[in-house]
Amino acid sequence: MALTSKIATYSSNWPVMFAAERDKIAFIFGNQLIAIHHVGSTAVPELAAKPEIDLLVEVSTHASDTDVNALMCACGYVRGTDLSEGHHFYRKDVNGIRTHKVHVCETGHKDIARMLAFRNILRQDAKIRALYQALKFKLELENTVGIKEYLALKEPFIEAILNKDK
Template sequence: MTLTSKISPYDPQWPLLFTTEKRRIAKGFGAELIETHHVGSTAVPGLCAKPEIDILVVVSEHVNEAARGEFMHTLGYVRGTDLSIDHHFYRRDVDGVRTHKIHVCIAGHGQIARMLRFRDLLRENGSIRQQYQDLKLRLEANNREGIAEYLAHKAPYIDALMDTQLEE
């Protein structure tokens, strides 16, 4: 079983793909849209990544979710399982390959600060960025069970790093 896509060298087009998608999805969130961020590995210059654009959408509240879901569907998105209370998830696949993931969180949700801090750490610290890249490539090479296995094995590294950052 494979990952949702193959890890690739950093592509300088990824920020442009984020900007394009940010514009496409904005009207689906209406007045509750507060801000939109490029997160995940494609948001970190120089980092190898699955070429899946991760987008964090911060909203004031979740309003008219049915209409939002219909709008997102017109853009090719499928609503996934909520990742936690007030943390909604959408994914977009093209020809069976994941291209985008959207995390929609209500302002103040703990995942917002966590995702932004992790992205910023990877951008700022070359040593951490290299360690994380090495881990990702090793997990991809040894992966047998697909994306769930990959994510489960990345989580301890991310959790330990974030816990260390909280202590500082």
């Protein structure tokens, strides 16, 4: 089974795509909006990635799900299953290909620090970045089940990197 998109070499257009989408959806979160961060592999220069722009929306509190869901839908997003308690997830596909993912978490949620920390490590450490890229290509090549398998098999590497100095 295919992943949601194929891994591609880094594109300098990804930060531009992030900024455009950030500007497009920021109004949805109103006064609750604290920040919108570019996370995931497309936020790391020189790292190959599935060309799916990950936006991490940090809010002071979750607003009405009904209102946010309707506005996100109007911007082309579908609400996915929450990734953890308080970690809301939206996805956007264009012509059957995933293009954007939006993670919405309240300030202080553990996933905010985790996503930002892993992104920053990859940005700063070329050796870890190269190891992670090799793993991603290997997992894409060997994948038989789809995105859930791919994500689950990346998780031990991510955890090891995040817990390295603990």
